[in-house]
Amino acid sequence: MIRTFKCPSCGGDLVYDPGSTQMKCIRCSRTTPFGEVDYEKDLLEAKPSEASDNDGNGKEEYHCANCGAVLDTDDYTASTVCRYCGSPMLLESRFSGDVKPSRILPFGFDKKKAQDNFKNWTGTGFLTPASFKTQATMDKVTGVYVPYWLYNYTADVNIKAIGTRTRIERTQTEEIIHTDHFDINRLTQTEYTNVPENAHPDLPSDKLSVLEPYDFENLTAFVEPYIAGFFAEKFGKTKEELEPGVRKTVEADAVQTALSQIIEYETVNPMGSRVDMVKASSEYVMLPLWALNFKYGGKNYPLFMNGRTGKIEGELPVSRGKVLLVGLIAFIIVFLLTYLFGRVI
Numbered sequence: 001m002i003r004t005f006k007c008p009s010c011g012g013d014l015v016y017d018p019g020s021t022q023m024k025c026i027r028c029s030r031t032t033p034f035g036e037v038d039y040e041k042d043l044l045e046a047k048p049s050e051a052s053d054n055d056g057n058g059k060e061e062y063h064c065a066n067c068g069a070v071l072d073t074d075d076y077t078a079s080t081v082c083r084y085c086g087s088p089m090l091l092e093s094r095f096s097g098d099v100k101p102s103r104i105l106p107f108g109f110d111k112k113k114a115q116d117n118f119k120n121w122t123g124t125g126f127l128t129p130a131s132f133k134t135q136a137t138m139d140k141v142t143g144v145y146v147p148y149w150l151y152n153y154t155a156d157v158n159i160k161a162i163g164t165r166t167r168i169e170r171t172q173t174e175e176i177i178h179t180d181h182f183d184i185n186r187l188t189q190t191e192y193t194n195v196p197e198n199a200h201p202d203l204p205s206d207k208l209s210v211l212e213p214y215d216f217e218n219l220t221a222f223v224e225p226y227i228a229g230f231f232a233e234k235f236g237k238t239k240e241e242l243e244p245g246v247r248k249t250v251e252a253d254a255v256q257t258a259l260s261q262i263i264e265y266e267t268v269n270p271m272g273s274r275v276d277m278v279k280a281s282s283e284y285v286m287l288p289l290w291a292l293n294f295k296y297g298g299k300n301y302p303l304f305m306n307g308r309t310g311k312i313e314g315e316l317p318v319s320r321g322k323v324l325l326v327g328l329i330a331f332i333i334v335f336l337l338t339y340l341f342g343r344v345i
Contacts, residue, residue, distance in 0.1 A: 002065050003090040005037055005228055013066075013087050015229025018107035018307075023225050026086070034225050064089060076201055079145070079232035088229040095224060099234045100284075103219040106226050107143060107288040108308040114141050114290040117310045118303065128316055129296050137294060143307065145232035145286040146208070147199040149239045150216070151246050153192040154279035155254040160185055160272045163265030182265065188258040196287070197246050201236025203289075203304075210313040211306040214287055218308075222286065232286060239282045251275040 005014035005023060012027025014037065022031040062071045064082040071080055071089060078094035081087070095101070115138040122128045131137060161184040169176040194216040198205040255273045262268050288307025293300055296317045303314035 001092045002062065003092050003224065004065055004087065005225065008032060008036070013229075014225075015088050016107070016226050018110045023228060026229070034223060037225060062089075062091065074233075076233040076236050077231075078234045079227045079230060081229070081231065090224055090228065092224075094234045095222075095227075101147070101222040101286045102283050104145070104222045104226050104286040105214055105216070105219050105288060105308065107230070109310070111141055111143060111290075113310075114143070114305055114307075117290075117305060117312065118292060121312050122316065131296070132294060132316060137292070141290055141292045143230040144289045144291050145227050145230055146203060146289050147233060147235035148285050148287050149197045149199050149235070149237075149242055149246075150283045150285055151192070151195040151197065151239075151243065151250070152279070152281045152283075153195070153247075153250050153277050155190045155192065155250060156276045156278050157188050157190065157254045157258040158185070158274045158276075159188070159255070159258045159262070159270065161259070161262065162269045162271060163262065164267045164269075165265055184262060184265070184268065186258065186262060188261055190254050190257050192250050192254075195246055195250060197242045199235035199237045199239075199242065199284075200233060207302070207304055207313050208289070211289070211304060211309075211311050214306065215308055219285060227286070230288075235284060239284070243282070247277065250277075 006012070007014055007025035007028060007030055009030050010025060010028045012025045014023035014025055014032060017024040017031055020031075022033050023037060024031050060073075062073050063069065064071055064085060064087055066087040067082060067085040069082055069084040071077075071082060073080060073091065076094075077091060078099075079088070079090045082089060118138065118141065119133050122132065163182045163184050165180050165182070167178050167180065169178060196212065196214070198208050200208075254275050255270075258273070259268060259270060290305035290307055292303045292305075294303060294316065295301070299317070301314065301316055303312060303316075305312045
């Protein structure tokens with residue numbers, strides 16, 4: 001079943017208006033609060049059909065509810081935009097039951113602001129290829145809701161260590177330094193809230209982690225209007241798959257936190273530790289991301305932006321033509337200085 005939202009004034013498609021709790025018509029620009037959207041009226045039946053891939057295997061094929069074109073989807077697509085008519089489409093089955101997010105962090109700014117952020121990110125950008133800031137490139141900026149698991153832990157840490165203190169004994173003829181050793185057995189408790197882990201099937205976690213932190217205090221209950229007009233995919237990695245790595249990271253941090261709290265000794269040498277997660281829970285949420293895949297010299301340069309803070313991760317290529325120009329200018333300057341200096345001498 002595919003869902004779209006229609007404008008009550010002109011019948012155009014409604015999309016989420018970033019930074020608000022309203023939907024905006026892409027045809028007449030009227031805004032409509034979430035509470036005034038007639039969900040039932042806008043629920044359209046669109047059964048997936050069977051098609052064959054190159055191997056002759058059956059696969060689900062979804063069609064646009066407006067123009068009938070085949071939608072670009074895979075096994076994880078939950079929200080997309082028809083590449084032919086531009087209509088936003090939500091695959092409702094991908095947001096129901098166990099695959100429905102509990103909360104969402106909505107986009108904080110629109111595509112125009114994201115485009116400006118990408119342009120400003122390069123600064124003067126003298127060596128950046130000129131094609132990066134063209135409208136054709138900026139039009140490819142895409143808003144994506146990324147599936148995440150948020151983990152919460154209460155970690156009890158039992159630290160065993162040897163602590164040392166030095167004391168100085170002075171006599172009339174000498175100074176004696178004594179080192180006292182102490183057995184340390186310390187129990188501490190640390191709370192971990194909203195530890196994020198990327199559950200997208202393809203996006204690189206190492207790149208996305210650089211975009212943190214997110215303002216999780218602004219997470220809100222998930223409702224479908226937030227993703228209308230944006231791309232979104234359901235999780236491709238379960239909480240059980242990802243938790244061992246998250247737990248390992250949390251345990252290591254908990255041990256370091258416990259050690260940092262032992263401050264009454266001059267040195268602390270850890271001898272062993274035990275971490276017990278006395279409380280643990282997880283939550284499936286969607287986080288906002290602006291993405292731009294810049295192609296240059298036959299190579300892809302993926303760029304990612306936090307959809308709340310505007311923080312950017314990625315690197316841009318250096319224009320070969322501009323590097324040659326800089327080299328030529330430098331050569332001319334050196335040549336002229338050498339020539340003039342030679343004449344003066």
